[in-house]
Amino acid sequence: MDTLLEKLKENNLKNTPKRRAVIGLFLREGASLSPCRVRILLKKKLPKLGLPTVYRILDELEKIGVLVKVQTDDRKLHYSICSMPENRHHHHFICRKCKKVKEVEYCNFKDVSRFIRDKLKCVAESHSMQIEGLCEKCI
Amino acid sequence: MDTLLEKLKENNLKNTPKRRAVIGLFLREGASLSPCRVRILLKKKLPKLGLPTVYRILDELEKIGVLVKVQTDDRKLHYSICSMPENRHHHHFICRKCKKVKEVEYCNFKDVSRFIRDKLKCVAESHSMQIEGLCEKCI
């Protein structure tokens, strides 16, 4: 938590109660959350927290690397906490039951891009992968 | 084209001018298109084509396997034609310049799911991957 709060300062973002609450929530939940869900879960503690504020906070936290966007089938915004050190490439596993997100430090970009080059004559520049399944607890 | 039109019949969908036009468009373009873009591109030929109709046609064509949804960063709907025989697992490469979509018959799901099982103690059930880059013509 403290490390994450320092990140705010490093990036000239003020340490406000709402930002702390959002970070704390993601740490507790460990799951991917939509802006709407974030608001609902913080409703009791922060009844005046507005949805636009939630959107802005999530956006800021993503920009400084505290959160990551997670792709979902419903094409809505979802974020989860990101504990991976900056710029360390990785993917995400999401439990389809409890929505917990785990970081996956496995990648085969080399093989993929070789395939793209040899078979399609194209140049792969980036890729993203989402893996869905059941986590340890939900199996 | 004829193969695709047969698919309509197989699935009890009528062979209408609008459906033919949409399929034809995707065949010509070979790129991923949003519903809005589909409408714009067909405006001249079908001035009365409504957006709700486009949405419904795209949805139907996806359900019968003529089109596939393509994931994009903007979290909007995008489709592209799918020439891969049913249920043959594959991924998609999208050119970031011209938006052309190419099917990628390469997958490393075995390795990924082994990693998920051994390192995270989770069970991977499905995954999706998008690869972005430059196609032959746009390099």
Add this chain to the structure above:
DNA sequence: TTATAAATAGAAATGATTTCTATTTATAAT
């Protein structure tokens, strides 16, 4: 040719996300 269900147009609703403005607050300098 006709009867029928399916397909469509167009208006309207929905709902996520963004923008805007006035007010409040964290923080650095005193």
Add this chain to the structure above:
DNA sequence: ATTATAAATAGAAATCATTTCTATTTATAA
């Protein structure tokens, strides 16, 4: 501690993709 300042926030309103609804039109099988 106080104060000045820019940054952060609330709340209303706008935007825009997507969906729903209803009346009308059309493809197709008999």
